[in-house]
Amino acid sequence: MVFAHDTSLSLQAAVALVNSALDPVTISTPDELDEFFADHCYTGRHDGDQAEVDAVRAIVPQLRELLTADRDAAVAIVNAMLREASALPQLLRHDGYDWHLHAIDADRPFAERIIVETAMAMIDVIRADEMSRLAVCADDTCEGLVLDLSRNRSKRFCSVTCGNRNAVAAYRARQADAE
Numbered sequence: 001m002v003f004a005h006d007t008s009l010s011l012q013a014a015v016a017l018v019n020s021a022l023d024p025v026t027i028s029t030p031d032e033l034d035e036f037f038a039d040h041c042y043t044g045r046h047d048g049d050q051a052e053v054d055a056v057r058a059i060v061p062q063l064r065e066l067l068t069a070d071r072d073a074a075v076a077i078v079n080a081m082l083r084e085a086s087a088l089p090q091l092l093r094h095d096g097y098d099w100h101l102h103a104i105d106a107d108r109p110f111a112e113r114i115i116v117e118t119a120m121a122m123i124d125v126i127r128a129d130e131m132s133r134l135a136v137c138a139d140d141t142c143e144g145l146v147l148d149l150s151r152n153r154s155k156r157f158c159s160v161t162c163g164n165r166n167a168v169a170a171y172r173a174r175q176a177d178a179e
Contacts, residue, residue: 002133002149003124006100010121013040014063015134015147017114019158021060022144029053037110043095044106044113055111063118067145071131074122081119085112089120137162 003011017036020027027036033053037046046052066077081087087103104116125131137144137158144158157163 002130002151003121003128004100005097007121007124008149009041010117011125011134011147011149013042013114014067014118014121015145015158016040017056018060018064018067019144021057021064022142027053027057041095042110042113044110045108046110052110055109056114059111059115062115064145066118066122067134068136071126071129074126074131078119078122078126081115085116087116087119139166141165 002008013036016039017027020036027033030048030050030053033056034046034048062077062081066074066081069077082103085104085108089101089103091099092102093099101120102117103120104113106113125133132153133148135146135148135156136142137146138156139158139162142158142162144162146155146158148155157166
C-alpha cells in the first residue's frame with residue numbers, strides 16, 4: 001500500500017469527483033450525489049438536496065487545480081484550503097476504521113469536508129514526494145485525472161474505456177504499418 005487507507009480513499013474520491021464533471025456529467029442530481037457519498041465511504045452531514053449538489057460541483061475546479069499542480073504549487077493550495085476551513089487535525093476511530101485523521105467536524109457542509117479531506121490526503125502525497133501518482137489521462141481526447149496507486153506506476157488511463165480505445169488505435173496502427 002502506497003498511502004494510508006484514509007489517504008487513498010480521499011484521493012480516489014477527489015479524482016472521481018473531478019472526473020464526474022467531464023462529459024457526460026455524472027453528478028448532477030441529489031440521487032447521484034447520494035451514490036457518490038456512499039461509494040466513497042463518506043460519513044457525517046449530507047443534506048441530499050440540489051443546493052448540496054451545486055456546492056459540491058462548485059469545488060471541482062479547485063480540486064482539479066490541486067490534483068494537477070506541481071509539488072510546490074500544491075503546498076500553497078493545500079495550506080490555503082486548510083487555513084480557509086480552520087482545519088484542526090484530530091485522530092478519530094469510527095465505522096470500523098482504525099485511527100485516522102479528520103480535520104473538520106462531521107456537521108460541516110459536505111463540499112467543505114471534501115476540500116479538507118482532499119487537502120489532508122495531499123499532505124501525504126506531497127510529503128512522500130509522490131505527485132507523479134496523479135496525472136491527466138494519456139488519451140489525447142480525454143481530460144480525466146488518473147490516480148495511480150499501483151506498485152509499478154503503470155496506470156496511464158482514467159478508465160477502461162480510454163485504455164481500450166488507445167489499445168485498439170495502437171493495434172490498428174500496427175496493422176496499417178504491416179501492410
